[in-house]
Amino acid sequence: MSHRRDGILDEKNLRAVRPSDERLKQGPVVMVECVERIPCNPCVAACSKGAISIEGDLNDSPAVDHALCDGCGICISACPGLAIFVVDMSREGEDATVMLPYEFRPLPDKGETVTTLDRAGEVIGEAKVLRVLDAKALDRTPIVSLEVPKSQAMDVRHFVRRETP
């Protein structure tokens, strides 16, 4: 089913924004899940490495040079569509890291275990919160890093806290 019908990116669209397996093995890298022609470009200015570009028209989808991206994640909070994620598949062992934007309160604590959700909002499993960035420069779009099994890193895109204090 097309993402225009249900809001979920299909395989074809995901393939287009997914870094190569080779690049994924090298270290953290961005995944810009922005596939439509919409008038928007803050991600371009946010990247100090010049990894994101929009050629010509403001409406063109961002083109990402994954070779230039170092996975810093600054662009995550710059995206008005909250469509940017960073995955790190290069870690030793079974786990990967997923960095995602999280505009809900209360924020999770470092070390907390949360329930992970995929693009359809279905529960995938659980993850440990590795880091919560909420600097002023992020303008109220904190970045949360989750430790998830490598097999789920391409699917975990949101989470819920287990209990809301």
Add this chain to the structure above:
Amino acid sequence: MRIDRHPILTFERGREIEFEFDGRRLRGCEGETIAAALHAAGVRVLRESIRLGRPRGFFCAIGRCSSCLMTVNGVPNVMTCITPLEEGMRVETQRTKGTVPDGGHPGGDAPADADGVPIVAWGEAPGESLGDVPLAVVGGGPAGLSAAIAAGRLGVRSVVIDENQTAGGQLIKQTHMFFGSREHHARVRGVDIGPKLLSELEELPVELMLGTTALGLYNDLTLSLLVEGRHRRLSPETIIVATGASENMLAFENSDLPGVYGAGAVQTLMNVHGVVPGDRVLMVGAGNIGLIVSYQLLQAGVEVAAVIEGMPEVGGYHVHAAKIRRAGVPILTSHTIVRAEGETTVTGAKVVEVDESWRPVDGTERRLDVDTICLAVGLTPNVELAFQAGTREAHVRELGGRVAVHGPDLETSIPGLYIAGDASGIEEASTAMLEGRLAGLAAAKRLGAGDPAKIDALVSEAAAGLAALRAGPFGRQPRYGKERMFALKNREGTDESQA
């Protein structure tokens, strides 16, 4: 219920005060609207319909729909959605049309007839004159403020009139970051753009008249205003009508029940006043507004049972849909609402799948357990003021209905009368700001302010910005609508009903 913590907003509430509602003592916060205070106290029924006595709550929350009229301190027909709460106010459910109390007519000291209605010559604005001004802008939203700034930078003295207590229009409830590029305030949250525009105004010869309603516009460009309960006249040389839009209603059984709100009303309640509309919401409409407000509901801690959309596809940006989808909100395309359930307020909703001809599919009807139904089914331009002055009108579907015919410089068929923002065709705040700027520049040029060559350069820049925003697939509709509109403007003297 009030929102305690919010990821984006902090609510600076006034001190807690007491007021009276139908003889009960209730507490609210000073300065919030009467309707918001009542909602926070659990009161959703504000009046009864005059003929059938059906319960009514507010629908638009921006002083447009008249669904919230109540009797306040003995005065009937008070728009409680925009009237600030005061200590000791006596608020009563209104069941009749109401009668105007002695001396309560805004004509005030004008000569009056036996019923107290002021006697005014036909075609003449009543009340004392506030004098002349080069430019009057009606509406202090993104378009109006941008217009006053653009003209003010060229030295044009102006007055911005807005019936709300706060300027900024609908920007004050937009918690998300704007799209576009830097020149369109991209990456800045809407709530932060209003204050930016207002601080720019401070340096300029612009006077803000808040809490002031523009009641009428005469064809000599005299504005009739309601200032502190009294009629006043203002005679500007040029006028920019930037009155925004009203939320569309949708016809379904019980659609008048309290608990059926416009998406803008829900935003006002939760993002301006910090009061949640309910516990569980059905969103009707998956355009950008429906998707964005659904996300804002989640941020306010409210459950969204589903977003339904009659069309087979989501109307808004995928990125907005993705945000709520991954948070577990179902998006049901090809679905419509059949009826709202409930006696005095919403207790549920029946939805059904529809085929390509919008016919219900047998056996697909189901009930959703919700206490709030939020309608995000489009907007209609607020054009009454421009029409009163006698501008040519045209119905352009792509712009949201009937609008005043205007050219690329936003001038209507009446020289010196401009229209900008949603009032000139439904788009969004980013385009409204650029249209406002273009109208402000055109008015300045007409008034002979500034260097014409410099103005032309600024016009080209703003026009290029507008073109960029409208260039993509989501801009196709307004782009086409505006093209049709400009073609109509060129055909001066032809009958627009043939268009």
